[in-house]
Amino acid sequence: MKTVPTLYEWAGGREAFERLTELFYGKVLQDELLEPVFRHMNPEHSKHVAHFIAEVFGGPKTYTEDDNGSHAGMVRHHLGKMLTEAQRRRWMALLLDSADEIGLASDPEFRSALVGYLEWGSRLAIMNSSTADNPISEGEPMPKWGWGETGGPYQP
Numbered sequence: 001m002k003t004v005p006t007l008y009e010w011a012g013g014r015e016a017f018e019r020l021t022e023l024f025y026g027k028v029l030q031d032e033l034l035e036p037v038f039r040h041m042n043p044e045h046s047k048h049v050a051h052f053i054a055e056v057f058g059g060p061k062t063y064t065e066d067d068n069g070s071h072a073g074m075v076r077h078h079l080g081k082m083l084t085e086a087q088r089r090r091w092m093a094l095l096l097d098s099a100d101e102i103g104l105a106s107d108p109e110f111r112s113a114l115v116g117y118l119e120w121g122s123r124l125a126i127m128n129s130s131t132a133d134n135p136i137s138e139g140e141p142m143p144k145w146g147w148g149e150t151g152g153p154y155q156p
């Protein structure tokens with residue numbers, strides 16, 4: 001039986017995600033729509049986001065174990081930020097430009113999974129940014145993303 005690699009393995013592991021977010025947040029700070037919301041980001045921000053996505057994609061538990069993060073903690077960073085759809089679209093565009101520029105795997109299957117995850121996560125980030133109440137409780141597991149489908153319609 002063939003073993004299916006995780007998205008994390010396919011992408012090239014931790015280093016690939018760290019390169020991706022490093023380039024991306026450099027672009028963000030040059031962008032007129034996004035710079036105002038990221039101006040005061042933590043110096044570890046880029047690494048934390050890389051580790052979050054890597055863990056969701058089946059990599060090691062770096063975000064939850066070494067960075068002291070959690071799913072609820074990640075969501076908390078977005079609460080009350082009042083992010084807009086225009087900012088989300090720019091965020092997506094710059095992240096996908098960065099993926100191309102670092103030469104991240106560009107096969108249709110990987111990119112479909114990557115874009116699917118980023119669309120899902122970025123839309124939730126915008127929704128969460130318009131409330132003060134965290135919809136995710138402490139202790140809830142990290143999301144998991146693989147090669148397949150999301151598995152059902154949106155449930156509020």
Ligand code: HEM
Nearest residue numbers: 037040041042045048049052074077087088091121122125
């Ligand atoms: C898949 C989508 C996303 C993921 C996985 C994600 C992940 C994260 C993580 C892990 C943090 C905490 C970083 C830290 O510990 O320093 C964070 C913070 C933040 N994110 Fe996101 N995010 C996503 C989408 C977005 C989008 C679309 C926006 C805005 C357009 C956004 C805006 C922010 C802001 C403003 C912060 C706080 C920055 C600060 O510390 O000042 N995020 N995000």
